[in-house]
Structures are given as C-alpha cells and as structure tokens.
Amino acid sequence: MNTEDTDDSLYPIAVLLDELRADDVNFRLNAIRRLSTIALALGVQRTRDELIPFLDESIDDEDEVLLALAEELGNFVEYVGGKEYAHIILGPLENLATVEETLVREKAVESLNKVAAILSQQQIEECYIPLIKRLGSGEWFTNRTSACGLYAAGYQMATPASQDELRSMFKQLSLDDTPMVRRAAGANLGKFAKKIPKEQVISDIIPLFSKLAQDEQDSVRLLTVEDLVAIAEILTKEESKIYLLQTLRSMVSDKSWRVRYMIAENFVKIAKAVGDEVTREDLVLAFVNLLKDNEAEVRTAASGQVPGFAQYIDKQTILSHILPCVKDLVTDTSQYVRASLATQISGLAPILGKEATTEHLLPLFLQLLKDEYPDVRLNIISKLEQVNEVIGIELLSQNLLPAIVELAEDKQWRVRLAIIDYIPLLASQLGVTFFDEKLGNLCMSWLGDNVYSIREAATVNLKKLTEVFGVEWAKSTIIPKVLAMGSHPNYLYRMTTIFAITTMAPAVTPEVIRDHILPTVNTLVSDPIPNIRFNVAKSYEVLIPVLKQNPETGVLLETQVKPALDKLREDSDADVKYFAEKALLAGYQ
C-alpha cells in the first residue's frame, strides 16, 4: 500500500505533530481547529488506531489549545466511523475532563454529553459508566466535579441495575467533603432528576436535595434553588407540598442573602411549579418578606417578579398584601430597586383592572415619574402602553399630563432637559391626537426657553417627532409655528428657527423644504445680525443635499440658493464669509 513512502513527512500524524510543535500558540490552536482534516486524511480505521491514541497520550499544551481540542472532539463521531465506534472518543475526553482549568473541563463534559447521547446501551454499559465511575472516584476534586455533569446524559440508556448504581454514586458525590464537588452536584441535580422516574426521584433524589439545601456553604445552598424548580415540576402539587415545602420555607428565610436572592429571582417559576394552594398559603407571605428584605439586591430581584407572581394569586390578596409593599418600594432608598419596580409595575395594571389601577397604581406611577433618578422615569414612561390599554387614554392623560407639564416647567433646567428626552417615546406610546391636544404647545414653548441646551434639545426633539408622526403631520403642526418665530424681534428666537429648520431638514421631504422652509431661510439672508446670517449659510449647507434628491427641487439650487450664498460670500463679516464659502464648496462640487 505504501507506494510513496518517500513522502514520510506527509503522513497525517507527522503533519499534525509538526504543527503542534510550533512556538506560536495560535498555530497550534489552528492545527487543532482543523483536526478534522487530519482525521479525514487518515480515514476512519487509522483515525481510530492511530490518531485517537496519539491524542490520548501526547497532548500536553496550553489550556487554550486543550479547550479547542475538547470542543473538536465533541463533533468527531463521524470521523471515527459513526455511532458504533463513538465510544473511542471517550478516552481523550476523559483526560480532558480531569484538567485543572475549569473551562476545559466544562467543555469536555459538554462534549462527553454530546457523544453520550448517541451511544448504544452496550456502549454505555461498557465504556460510559466505567468512565463516570473512574472520574467519580478520582483523587482530585476536579475529576469528581466533572463526573457530576455526566450522570444525566447516560442514565436513561443504562440497564436498571446500572441505574441503581448511578444513583448511589451520585449520592456519594453530593455528600463529598469538598464544597466544589457538592456545588457541582447541586448544579446538576435538577437535570439528573428530570431523567429519573418519579418514584425514584421521591425515594432517592429528594433526600439528596434536602441535604444540599441545608449545606453549611451558602454557595451550595443557592444552587439548589434551581433544583427545587426542576423537582417541583416533576412532582404533582400534593407531592411537592409534602416533600418540598419544608425546605422551601427554610430557604426563603435563609440567613445568606445570596440564597434569598436566588429565591427572589426564581420566584415566578417556583410559584408556577408548586401550584395554587401552596402559593396562597405560603408563598404570598414569603414574597412579602422578600419585598421587605434587608438587602437591596434581594428587593430588586423580588420587585422584578411582582407582575409575574401576581398572575398566580387573586386580586384581593394582591390588594391586601402585595400592594402595600409595592407602595413602600416606590420610596425605597436604593435607586436600583425603584428602577426595577418602575419597569414591572405597569404589568400589574392588566391584572388589577381599570378601577383598582386608577385607585391604587396611578398615584404610584406619578410618584415614580417624579423620581430624581432618570432610569426610574425612563422605565415608567417606556411601559405606559400597558397602562394605557387598561384604563384608556382619557384617564391616563388626565392624571399623567399634570405631572408631565409640571416637570416640563420645572425650575431646574436639567429636569426640563430630562423630560424632553422622553417626549418622542411618550408621543409614540400615546398617539398623535393626544399629543396634538396636550403636548404640542409644550414642545413649542421649549424652543423659546432661556437656556440654550433646552432650545437645542427641543429642536432635536422636533426632528424625532417628525420621524414618529410623519412629514404630513410636521407640515401642518410644527412647521408653521417654527417659521412664525423667524420674524420674532429677539434674534435668539430667529436663530432657534434656523436651528430647528436645519435639524429637521433631513427628516422631511424636498417638497416641504421648497414650499415652506426655503422662503423663510431666504428672507433671513439679509438679517441685520451676523450670527443669523452665518447660521443661514450653515443651514443651506444642510438643505442642499436634501434638495438635490429631487430634480424638481434641484433647480432651486441654481435659482435661489446659489445667489443667496453668493451674496453672503460678499458679506462684511468674516464668519459669514467663511461659512458661505464652506456651504458653496460642500454643495457645488
């Protein structure tokens, strides 16, 4: 067969060896990433006989390279000859699962699970289970941690006898001396339980769970929260009550805030899993306690669950138990708690219905709307739509509008600025009719504000509104008012007109510019104040590209714009000259 044995160096393993000898980690990494090429060249038979043993023994490299190898091996089944030979890959992966670096081990476990999923019963019995045993009884905790992740994948394919054995081995691991292994067991308990028939979950898994849930290390205890959800999903409501309630009760009042945080974070899932009865009897009270927790983190997580949890309890309970807590949270000292609450509180409106929302929620909304922390205000405004659907625009505007107007006319210009930023969002949520009636004038009055930043923000705001409501709306509502300011005796107002025009130009059509905007700009060319004149030049610079888009309006460039700019170029003021030149250069090249 070896007709060309002169080409020794082309022998695939030799090629790989050479590449792995490179100094640069990147090359070795690339070599491993293209390991499939080597396997392909070797063919399935020799991949099994030569490449896999080679990888088994001689790999000793940077973690990065090992990580890549662990990933590649997960997809290697077809290169060793398909399913019936898949167990061969387990060897090198086992080695990788004992490495010190966590990432490599995790990747190896992931790949092992992938391979295990396609093994036959015989392969599981002969190769996979012994592998779990070896890892599970390893001297180093790294081996045992990796083993914890492997139980779920092979379990269902194993024979009943081995299944019993697997369960007892897992038990060993969850009673391990090192917390690292107990953590891994806790993290995988839920996944493992899902593969096991219910009677055995009750007899074997639940004792383990209760044990881990009372572990002395809080890092172990907090991982059991997700197991709780997984196990509760397997059991019926009555069974969960018998077996889990005790543990759940102790968890919600755990002395470590991290455990309570996990409970708060998963509260909706827990409520769903344990069913209505337990929820009513125990969880409502627990939830109230979490909402009043000492740690702000826990309160934040709990307030995130408010509307989700409210779905599982009746309205009366919400009003009598949950709502008072929510009221307290609105004035919480932590801004994160308030921000989280502001995002979620609108979700209560559909649950409570129109009357209760108006009576109880609206005051809270208004209070949050006046919060000093911008994220809180933003969150409440961005979710207004939900409230709008429940109580209707009329009622909402009656209550909301005074608050907005008050903020919009606040003495502090920073507060006014903050509200302007939210106007486009608010407008898109509340619709055009509401806006025209109530907020339109407000937006215009900002253009005449005595702080420049407010005027600037107001012009940008107009552009955004044009994008939300469309050009037609802008033409009939905004533009006439803006243009009217062009003849105001104070030059600062005339300047605002120019600014507004310049900002809005890219958002409107060339026709609107021709019919409405350009004439006003043209008249301002001969304004007595130089500041206005050079801003006119700047505004032309922006208008030119928009006018060019349409051939009909394009002719105006020659007939109106060019003469105006030529005139400005001859101006006595240096700045006016400069900007006119600049506009000419940019527009007519």
Place this chain on the structure above:
Amino acid sequence: ERDRNEWEIERAEMKARIALLEGERRGIENMKIDLMRRVRMLEFVLRQERSKYLAGI
C-alpha cells in the same frame, strides 16, 4: 522642543506599527506553509485512495 518630542513619539509609534505588521506577515507566511503541507497531505491521501480504487476495479 515640543515638535521634536512629537516627532519622536510619532517615530516610535511608526516603529511599533512596522514591528506589528512584520510579525503578522511572518505569522501568515508560516500559516501558509502549514496549509500547503495540509494540501499536499490531502493530495497524497487522495492519490493513494485512487490507486486503491483503480486496483479494486
């Protein structure tokens, strides 16, 4: 004095850039060699497979 400093800094930056680009070039060069070897390896295997196939007929 300031001009001189700026010039020095710029010069140092340029040098660093040149070093970086040269390193990159060397890397790519080496990678090309590796890839060529892989291609040759695959060609070799293909030739073998083909001769086996022909012998089989």
